[in-house]
Amino acid sequence: MANIKLAVDRLTIGLYVKLPLQWTEHPFLLNHFKIKDKQQLRLIKNLNLKYVYLIPEKSDTTPLAPDSQPEAISEQESQYLDKQAEKLWQEKQRRIEHLKNYKLRVQRCEKNFSRSLSQLRSIVSKIKSRPLNAVEEAHDLVSTMVDALMESDNVALHLMNDKKEHEDIYFHSLNVAIISMMLAKSNGMSAEAIKNIALGALFHDMGKLKVPTAILRKTTPLTQPEENYLRLHTKYSLELANLADTFPEASKPILDQHHELVDGSGYPQGLKGDEIDNCAQLVAVVNAYDTLCHPQDPSKARIPYSALSYLFKNKKDQYNNEYMALLVKLMGVYPPGSVVQLSNQQLGLVISVNTNSLLHPNVLLYDPTVPSNEAPIIDLEEGELKIERAVSPNKLPEHVYDYLNPRVRISFYFDPDD
Structure with missing residues (x-):
């Protein structure tokens, strides 16, 4: 235009x-x-x-x-307009201050995310040679995260700006742990139960360390022998956990059963419905969501909005419906990482969801008149703008894509609202 x-x-x-x-x-x-x-x-x-x-x-x-x-304009009208202008300036200053504080929170959140990722790498490196140390460190990591999660009723889920490559197992495991913890909290579970779920989620794919990298990174369909080998990762994860007698028994079914499906079509045992551990059913939903966002073949990756929609519309027979509905409620209709078009036709990137106001996420706006590192972040709860639709990042013009920088890998972390 x-x-x-x-x-x-x-x-x-x-x-x-x-x-x-x-x-x-x-x-x-x-x-x-x-x-x-x-x-x-x-x-x-x-x-x-x-x-x-x-x-x-x-x-x-x-x-x-x-x-x-x-x-x-009359003198009286002029005075009124001046007063209204002053109110708008004050509101704008409040928004600017809010934006500064928000960015500080995100920076703090990214530091916590990076620290947790580093700790997870350290834990995994010790799981074979020093399993007791690894599990003890995992307990410490989980306790810190759960304490932070439980200390506030108002928790924001943020999109993380990670830049690492070829560490899929760490990002995926941490993602699944973070979302599973928030899902468990939303379900009213105790801190102890959330810790067990978090430990199971952190270790659920560790058995893939024993699967050949060529299989894990293969982007074409796996052969049946390769698929059979990959499916052994649930058994291997359980074996690694059993190396340490301090690994909680309540977490082990998550390692073994996170690929079981309620209709009986899952593996390794083909369990149905209530035969599957309740915590394993919760983690299975989150695992499916994150895998849709980050499949082995990157060309088949779904945007968060599409991944949630696909699960809800096509997989109701395979996953716990209560947890799927809770995941949609937790993530919002447009989860962090979604590129959206607003009611004024402006484009933006959803960067966080406040769990107490799911229909009004924080959106980083595309505005070529503003440098990308100073782009305004709009809290939709405070304005008249609404989200009209999600937009696939690969359909964005190059200059908009570069500005919004939609992540190839969608990673999340939470931050209590002080």
């Missing part, structure tokens, strides 16, 4: 404009919007701009003629 330079004195209600300013230099929620009333007109003129950019395709009317006389 073409942007036309337009003198400020030609503005009128109904024009869609873009301000030639940084987001922090004006009181409006966005850098571009449709002028809806006299107050917005007054605010724009008070910014001492000589011009703005007009977007005709989005405007409901045409600009005023060049020689138009400005509409007279």
